[in-house]
Amino acid sequence: MVQERTAAVLPKKSENFSEWYTQVALRAELADYTPVRGSMAIRPYGYAIWEGIQSWLDRRFKETGHMNAYFPLLIPESFLKKEAEHVEGFAPQVAWVTHGGDEELSERLAVRPTSEAIILPMYAKWIQSYRDLPVLLLAWNNVVRWEKATRLFLRTAEFLWHEGHTAHRTMEDADAECRLILGIYQELLEQILAIPVLAGIKPPSERFAGAANTYTLEALMPDGQAIQAGTSHFLGQNFAKAFNVKFLDSDNQEKYIWSTSWAVSTRLIGSLIMAHGDDKGLILPPRIAPYEVVIVPILGRDDAKVLPAAKELAQHLGRRFRVKLDDRDAYTAGWKFNEWELRGAPVRLEIGPRDVANKQVVLSRRTGGAKQTVRIDGIEVTVGKILDEIQSELFERGRAYRDSHTTQAATVDELVRAIEQVQGFVKVGWCEMQSCEDTIRERTGASPRVIPLDEKASGKCVVCGMPAKAWVYYARAY
Numbered sequence: 001m002v003q004e005r006t007a008a009v010l011p012k013k014s015e016n017f018s019e020w021y022t023q024v025a026l027r028a029e030l031a032d033y034t035p036v037r038g039s040m041a042i043r044p045y046g047y048a049i050w051e052g053i054q055s056w057l058d059r060r061f062k063e064t065g066h067m068n069a070y071f072p073l074l075i076p077e078s079f080l081k082k083e084a085e086h087v088e089g090f091a092p093q094v095a096w097v098t099h100g101g102d103e104e105l106s107e108r109l110a111v112r113p114t115s116e117a118i119i120l121p122m123y124a125k126w127i128q129s130y131r132d133l134p135v136l137l138l139a140w141n142n143v144v145r146w147e148k149a150t151r152l153f154l155r156t157a158e159f160l161w162h163e164g165h166t167a168h169r170t171m172e173d174a175d176a177e178c179r180l181i182l183g184i185y186q187e188l189l190e191q192i193l194a195i196p197v198l199a200g201i202k203p204p205s206e207r208f209a210g211a212a213n214t215y216t217l218e219a220l221m222p223d224g225q226a227i228q229a230g231t232s233h234f235l236g237q238n239f240a241k242a243f244n245v246k247f248l249d250s251d252n253q254e255k256y257i258w259s260t261s262w263a264v265s266t267r268l269i270g271s272l273i274m275a276h277g278d279d280k281g282l283i284l285p286p287r288i289a290p291y292e293v294v295i296v297p298i299l300g301r302d303d304a305k306v307l308p309a310a311k312e313l314a315q316h317l318g319r320r321f322r323v324k325l326d327d328r329d330a331y332t333a334g335w336k337f338n339e340w341e342l343r344g345a346p347v348r349l350e351i352g353p354r355d356v357a358n359k360q361v362v363l364s365r366r367t368g369g370a371k372q373t374v375r376i377d378g379i380e381v382t383v384g385k386i387l388d389e390i391q392s393e394l395f396e397r398g399r400a401y402r403d404s405h406t407t408q409a410a411t412v413d414e415l416v417r418a419i420e421q422v423q424g425f426v427k428v429g430w431c432e433m434q435s436c437e438d439t440i441r442e443r444t445g446a447s448p449r450v451i452p453l454d455e456k457a458s459g460k461c462v463v464c465g466m467p468a469k470a471w472v473y474y475a476r477a478y
């Protein structure tokens with residue numbers, strides 16, 4: 001049964017991107033469909049990637065003064081309705097609990113689509129004075145959004161994430177928090193996941209429901225579509241006013257707090273699959289791969305020599321790297337090679353009787369190139385160097401792709417042509433009027449992804465010809 005799984009040919013990434021994506025997610029054993037509508041099971045190999053993201057972020061959050069907390073899964077309807085834009089934005093996607101056992105509840109409870117409406121009321125209890133600020137906390141949890149069309153990792157009815165919720169004394173402090181978090185996300189994306197991103201803010205139409213400003217990271221996937229890779233929301237005093245969260249400042253004035261919220265989700269794993277994989281399957285950047293190195297002993301008559309040598313090698317490299325020794329005897333070495341290519345292990349080491357005798361192994365990189373023979377003596381240095389090379393190779397590939405799929409347009413016709421033919425980001429000047437944005441959406445099917453930070457606008461609005469107030473990157477998006 002298991003043998004058949006890799007025997008079937010994977011669709012080509014360049015020919016059927018969507019089916020390729022789904023097949024890789026399933027066959028690499030990252031996730032699977034469940035009987036629950038739109039909800040996936042994350043399998044151990046996929047969950048190990050999530051744990052890698054989680055532990056890296058958790059360390060960075062703690063280094064910057066944040067702490068983990070937990071809040072209820074269920075939110076009373078009256079609370080969810082307190083911030084008008086917020087409820088309007090989420091209403092179509094909320095799942096409701098109406099009964100406890102057989103008894104109908106006097107008030108419906110929302111399964112959290114996000115937790116502002118349960119966390120802010122707690123802040124109202126906990127924050128009295130400017131001495132109580134800032135509050136820097138986050139919760140690692142799950143949320144439910146009743147999505148119509150779902151796809152593994154990219155859009156699921158239930159997903160995992162963390163949600164940061166901070167409260168500050170001043171607007172400047174809250175804005176600085178948003179930028180700090182955006183910087184941490186950018187580091188995660190670019191240095192760990194090897195996915196280059198554009199950092200900036202969303203135009204008002206694309207903001208988080210109830211936010212005063214949304215900072216975002218946008219990545220370009222190999223099919224030319226953009227994906228939102230992380231967001232950090234400056235909520236201003238909108239939620240503070242809706243939930244009446246006030247503090248007594250040092251000047252004896254009662255003031256509303258300034259709040260932020262921010263998140264990345266298991267959707268990142270979808271980006272990871274799309275960004276790096278090829279026709280053989282997944283390619284994982286070493287810094288996030290559950291196994292950086294997979295050792296495949298070539299078994300046969302000389303097991304008694306090969307197995308102990310392979311175990312010793314695994315133990316030795318295991319001190320520095322995440323290593324998997326694949327010593328299952330029910331599978332051939334060739335089958336295992338395919339399996340670990342499908343599952344994206346960055347480096348594979350083969351060791352057979354002749355290698356044992358010569359104190360060497362054969363090394364293959366998942367990113368391609370000829371196999372090479374490596375001396376076991378000092379192998380950790382060679383492997384370390386090669387893993388670093390793979391990590392930067394993947395990032396550079398992504399950046400080269402993005403750069404060659406980013407164009408600039410001076411007219412709507414040029415913009416339409418670029419979206420259809422180049423397929424990627426198109427940068428245009430914008431006057432900041434909603435009607436001009438609407439025109440572009442209608443003509444191209446693309447949406448405004450990001451207004452770059454610290455890039456001063458010049459020239460004219462691509463639609464109306466008035467002076468441009470901002471640059472905007474448009475793309476079709478997930």
Ligand SMILES: [Zn+2]
Pocket residue numbers: 430431432433436461462463464465466
């Ligand atoms: Zn305009």
